[in-house]
Amino acid sequence: MSNVLPPLTLLQPPTLAFGAGVRGQCADYLSRVGTKSVLLVTTVSISPLVDPLVEQLRAAGITVETVDDVPPEPALSYFNPCLARLDAADFDTVIGLGGGSVLDVAKLLAAFAGRDQAIGATFGIGLLGGRAKRLVCLPTTAGTGSEVSPNAILLDDADELKKGVVSPWLVPDAAFVDPELTLSLPPAITAATGIDALVHCIEAYANLHAHPVVDLYALEGIRRIGGRMHRAVTRGDDLAARSEVMLGALYGGFCLGPVNTAAVHALSYPLGGRFHIAHGVANSLLLPHVLRFNAPAAPTRYAEVARALGVEGAGDDSEVAERGVELLARLSRDCGIPQTLSEIGIPRDAIPSMAASAMQVTRLLKNNPREVTEEDAVAIYEAAY
Numbered sequence: 001m002s003n004v005l006p007p008l009t010l011l012q013p014p015t016l017a018f019g020a021g022v023r024g025q026c027a028d029y030l031s032r033v034g035t036k037s038v039l040l041v042t043t044v045s046i047s048p049l050v051d052p053l054v055e056q057l058r059a060a061g062i063t064v065e066t067v068d069d070v071p072p073e074p075a076l077s078y079f080n081p082c083l084a085r086l087d088a089a090d091f092d093t094v095i096g097l098g099g100g101s102v103l104d105v106a107k108l109l110a111a112f113a114g115r116d117q118a119i120g121a122t123f124g125i126g127l128l129g130g131r132a133k134r135l136v137c138l139p140t141t142a143g144t145g146s147e148v149s150p151n152a153i154l155l156d157d158a159d160e161l162k163k164g165v166v167s168p169w170l171v172p173d174a175a176f177v178d179p180e181l182t183l184s185l186p187p188a189i190t191a192a193t194g195i196d197a198l199v200h201c202i203e204a205y206a207n208l209h210a211h212p213v214v215d216l217y218a219l220e221g222i223r224r225i226g227g228r229m230h231r232a233v234t235r236g237d238d239l240a241a242r243s244e245v246m247l248g249a250l251y252g253g254f255c256l257g258p259v260n261t262a263a264v265h266a267l268s269y270p271l272g273g274r275f276h277i278a279h280g281v282a283n284s285l286l287l288p289h290v291l292r293f294n295a296p297a298a299p300t301r302y303a304e305v306a307r308a309l310g311v312e313g314a315g316d317d318s319e320v321a322e323r324g325v326e327l328l329a330r331l332s333r334d335c336g337i338p339q340t341l342s343e344i345g346i347p348r349d350a351i352p353s354m355a356a357s358a359m360q361v362t363r364l365l366k367n368n369p370r371e372v373t374e375e376d377a378v379a380i381y382e383a384a385y
C-alpha cells in the first residue's frame, strides 16, 4: 500500500493570466463578469502602478473605492478597524494590487466584508465559512504566491505571532501575474521576496506530505528562481529575469495549498511577529540551518533540490545536498540579504522564547521531514546567530 498515491486537491484561480502586460486585461475581465463597484486594496508607495488601473476601471464604468494604507506587516489591530469602516454594500469586488501583505489583506476583506464571522475564529485550516465578494489579485512582487494560494497571514498583536487563515474561499477568482509590475521593485525587496518564493518550493518538495503533482511545480520553481534571481536583483530592469522569477514564485504559490511550507517558515514567524523582520529575510537566514538539520531525514530530496539549483558533479546524496545548502547561502549573500540573527539586531536572550513561539506553529511543523523539538529550535536559532 505504501506506493498508493495519496489524494490531492488542487485549487487554482479559474482565470489566471501570466506574462508581460496582462494587467491590462483586468478591467475587461471585470466588465465581462459584471462587476459594478470595486474596493481596491493597495499602498500609496506604488501609486504609479495604481493610477493606470483605476483609470481603466473607471473607463469601463466601474466605481473604485481605495484602501491604500496597508502596513508592511498587517496585524489584527489594523485589519479589524479597516473592515469596520467599510460599508460592504459599496463594492461587489475586491482587488488586491501589491505585495504579499496587500494581497492577504485584500483576500481577507473580500472574505469578511458582508459576512458575520470573526476573523479570530478562522485562524487555522478550513474554518472560514465563505466569501461574499469577487476577488482579483495582481501581485507587484515575485514572492508570496498569495495571488493563487488559499492562505492569508496576519499578525496577532496579542501574542505577537503571525497566524494564517487557510481556506479554499481565499483562492481568488482571477489573478493577473504581470512581471512588468515588478520592474521597479528595489533590489533588497526583490531579494527577500525571491528567496521566500524559493523557500516555498524547497519546503514543498522536501515535505512529509510531498506529492508528485506538487513536486512538478516545486522543482520547476526552484530551477527558475535559482537560475535568475541574482540577475533580477542586480539588473531589475531585465524583464526576462523578472519573468523567470515571477513564474517561479507563481509555482511556489501553487505549492502552498495542497502541501505548504515547513520548519523554515515556522521558525521565521517569531522573527516577523516579534521583531518585525521582513518575512523573506527571516526565511533566508534560517534556511541553511534548517536544511542542514533536515537533510539527514531526506537526503535524496535535498540532493534533488541541489541539482535543481544547478549543483553538478559526483557524490552521495548527503554531499550533493550540502553543496546545495552552500549554494543557497552564497546566493542569499550575493543578493545582499543579512546572514545572521545578530546582524539584524535580535538579542541572543530572545532565542528561548522565539523557540517556544515557533513550536506553536504546528500547522507547518507537522509538514517538516524531521521532527523539530523546542531544543532543536533553540539549536537552529543559535546556529543562525
Ligand SMILES: [Fe+2]
Binding pocket: 144, 196, 197, 200, 265, 279
Ligand atoms: Fe513565505
